[in-house]
Structures are given as C-alpha cells and as structure tokens.
Amino acid sequence: KQEVTQIPAALSVPEGENLVLNCSFTDSAIYNLQWFRQDPGKGLTSLLLIQSSQREQTSGRLNASLDKSSGRSTLYIAASQPGDSATYLCAPGGGNTPLVFGKGTRLSVIA
Amino acid sequence: GAVVSQHPSRVICKSGTSVKIECRSLDFQATTMFWYRQFPKKSLMLMATSNEGSKATYEQGVEKDKFLINHASLTLSTLTVTSAHPEDSSFYICSAREPGQGAFEQYFGPGTRLTVT
Numbered sequence: 001k002q003e004v005t006q007i008p009a010a011l012s013v014p015e016g017e018n019l020v021l022n023c024s025f026t027d028s029a030i031y032n033l034q035w036f037r038q039d040p041g042k043g044l045t046s047l048l049l050i051q052s053s054q055r056e057q058t059s060g061r062l063n064a065s066l067d068k069s070s071g072r073s074t075l076y077i078a079a080s081q082p083g084d085s086a087t088y089l090c091a092p093g094g095g096n097t098p099l100v101f102g103k104g105t106r107l108s109v110i111a
Numbered sequence: 112g113a114v115v116s117q118h119p120s121r122v123i124c125k126s127g128t129s130v131k132i133e134c135r136s137l138d139f140q141a142t143t144m145f146w147y148r149q150f151p152k153k154s155l156m157l158m159a160t161s162n163e164g165s166k167a168t169y170e171q172g173v174e175k176d177k178f179l180i181n182h183a184s185l186t187l188s189t190l191t192v193t194s195a196h197p198e199d200s201s202f203y204i205c206s207a208r209e210p211g212q213g214a215f216e217q218y219f220g221p222g223t224r225l226t227v228t
Contacts, residue, residue, distance in 0.1 A: 034216065043204060043221040044155075089154065098145045099206070099217050103154040 002027045004102035006090055012108040013080055021075040021105045023090030028071050031094030035064050035075050037086045038104070044089070048075070052094070080109045113139045115207050117220035124195055124227055132190045132223045134205030140185035141207035145217065146178075149202040161188040195227040 003026045013019055023033075032051045036044040048057045048064040050073070056065040063076040073090055087106045093099035114137040124130050134144055142163045147155040159180050160168045167180035179191040188207075192199055204222040 032216070036219075041224075044219045046216075046219070049216050093217070096143075098157050098160060100157070101147075101155040 002092065002097075002100040004090060004092065004100055006088075006102035006105050008105055009103065010106040010108075012110065015080060015082060015109055015111050017080050017109075018076070018078050019080055019107075021077070021088050021090075021107070023073040023075070023102055025071045025073075025090075025092045025100075027092075028068050030068065030092040031097075033064075033066055033073050033090065033092040033094075034099060035062075035073075036089040036091065038089060039086050047088075077107075080107075082109045082111045085109050113137075113207070113209050113218045115205065115218045115220040117203075117205055117223050119223060120221060121224045122226070124225070126196055126227055127194055129191055129193045130195055130225060132192075132203055132205075132225075134188045134190070134207070134220055136186045136207045136209075136218075139207075139209045141188075141209065142185060144182060144188040144205055144207045146180060146188075146190050147204045147206070149204065149222075155204060158190075192225065195225070197227045200225055200227045 005024045007022045034049045035047045050057045050066040061078040066073045085108050087104040089104045090102045091099035116135045118133045144161040146158045148158050149155045158173045161180045161182040163182045169175045182188040202222050202224050206217045206219040208217050
C-alpha cells in the first residue's frame with residue numbers, strides 16, 4: 001500500500017526566501033505525481049504534474065523534481081510571497097490507481 | 112484543464128437523515144471517479160473508486176452501506192451519506208480522470224462541506 005510522507009509538516013519563512021518541500025513515497029510503481037495547494041477550508045488547486053518519465057516540471061516560481069526510483073519528489077518555491085501561504089500536498093499515483101496523499105506541508109510566508 | 116463540479120458546496124443536515132452529493136465532469140467523460148474525505152487539519156483519504164456502470168470499490172474501513180455511490184453516467188457520480196451522524200461531518204472531495212490521456216491527471220472538484228447536527 002502506498003504511503004506518502006511530507007517533510008516538514010509546517011514551515012514559517014520570511015517573504016523572499018527560497019524554500020524546498022520534500023515528499024517521499026514507498027511504492028515507486030507510479031505513472032505520475034501531482035503537487036497541489038490547498039487554502040484553509042477550500043478545495044485543491046493543481047500546481048504541477050510530473051510524469052514518471054520526467055525528472056522535473058516548472059511553472060513560474062515553482063519547480064518540482066521527481067526521482068521515481070528512490071521514491072522522492074521535491075517542490076521548490078522561489079522568492080516566496082505571503083500569497084504562497086497554504087498547505088502543499090504531494091500525491092503520487094496515476095494510471096489505473098487513484099492518487100494517494102501525504103499529510104501536507106503547512107507553509108506560512110510572513111511579510 | 113478539465114473541470115469537475117460538486118453540488119452542494121455546503122450542506123447542514125440533522126442526525127439520521129441522508130444527504131446526496133453530486134460530482135460532475137463538465138467537459139469530458141469520466142469512466143472513473145474517486146471520492147475522498149478530509150477531516151479538519153488532516154489529509155485526504157480515499158473512500159472509494161466509482162466506475163461507470165459497475166459497483167464502486169470501497170477502501171478498507173469504509174462502510175459501503177453507509178456511503179452509497181452511484182456512477183450512473185460518464186459525467187455524473189453521486190455519494191449518498193445515509194443515516195448521517197455527527198462524526199460524518201467532513202469535507203468530501205471528488206475527482207475524475209480523463210480517459211485516453213497518457214498522464215492520467217486527476218481533476219478535483221471544489222469539495223462539499225457536510226455538517227451533521
């Protein structure tokens with residue numbers, strides 16, 4: 001059964017810092033991995049999808065990498081802003097299997 | 112990207128009543144939809160996989176007689192919480208996967224917040 005761990009559980013940084021969120025998963029037989037952000041009381045916003053054949057994906061200030069064989073993914077956020085404050089969720093899966101979620105990293109960017 | 116809607120966005124019901132939540136894929140046909148539940152400050156937990164035209168597959172520990180899932184068409188899946196109790200209060204999110212796309216990206220609805228009083 002897939003298990004997903006996200007480190008750190010919570011992070012508080014001053015505005016402008018670059019930061020890295022870590023995700024590890026136990027079953028490397030995945031088709032893709034998605035990163036989401038969730039604001040309090042809201043649904044999920046898809047940030048990036050990395051296919052298993054890819055090493056990384058970039059969107060604006062976000063860069064996600066995937067090392068499928070070692071079961072790791074990282075989300076890099078450059079020049080953080082207060083608007084980035086949210087919970088970030090990592091979810092490997094795809095193909096015929098549903099996404100499995102980690103507990104998330106709760107990010108707070110202080111102005 | 113593809114759009115998934117949920118209705119209602121919020122619902123309050125009394126203990127013992129049943130509540131139906133709808134999940135629709137608006138611009139694509141989804142042979143498979145997924146239902147997740149999220150308790151406050153917890154992550155999303157998969158409840159069941161809904162397959163069009165066949166019975167849903169429930170995760171271990173999820174009561175299939177309490178959480179009735181019907182995937183009646185390629186664009187609609189419903190989750191009915193029967194005889195709701197306060198402990199069923201949660202955030203329910205559905206997702207759908209667009210068939211034929213190699214990445215098999217899952218698209219998520221905005222969620223339904225259920226409060227049972």
